[in-house]
Amino acid sequence: MTLVRVLFYVMSFIVLASAVFVASTKNLVRSVFIFFITLFALAGLYVLALADFVAITQIVIYVGGILVLILFAFMLSGKETLNTLQQQNNRLLSIGRLPALILAGLFFIVMLNVVFKINADNLNWIKDAVRTNIVITPNALVTDNIGINLMTRYLLPFEAISILLMIALVGAAHLSRREETE
């Protein structure tokens, strides 16, 4: 039981427990704040998968951008929105939730079956990667390589995504403007 493994179990426990709490709590604002914890713990899991740059991006974009955006959306939209959002009875185990629970549970069983069937650690290309020694090691300089790859091999998807991001932001600004009185 190495330290990395212990850390992995702690992080994945935090991720799953806080995600279950997000799914089961009644209070919407509290669920958004607990979602912060889920995202931070996921960033920890990314670090354990040796992807530091993705972890930092996760914190900057998800925690700094998306969650603040969600909080703004209903903090700015007035008190009556917040009250409308609150009034609902969602306990985890009521009869109305049962179909969703069954669906999620069965889907989880199917996915576990798939995971154990494919036996991911013995896939051919992964064994090739281990044999030819291109696995990322904990002391490798991954971020430099990501930067170089982003500007050479993945330049086309990078540009496509930048255009799509611009279109999406212009569209969001257009959608959320106040309607003029016609």
Add this chain to the structure above:
Amino acid sequence: MISLTDFLIVSAALFCIGLYMIVSKRNAIQILIGIELMLNAAILNLVAFGKYDSLNNSGQVFALFAIVLAAATTAVALAIILNVYRRYKTIDPEEVNKLRD
């Protein structure tokens, strides 16, 4: 080291929690959070497999793309939710059942 199967199990569980939120919640913002959970499960898989490719970094680069696309999705979805609230005075997807005119 941590095996790939561990990561896959964690991300499968996360995906199913997101699926449960999407199916059961009657509140558009919580459905959005469920979608974010499912996206994060997918990103976790990309990152876990990306460890075995130090030449092209395909997993990590596409994880970055997925994060950026999630940001764009959220911005547009929140704008739509605000508009729906302004028109219907509710964001319960069950009650948004009229087209314009």
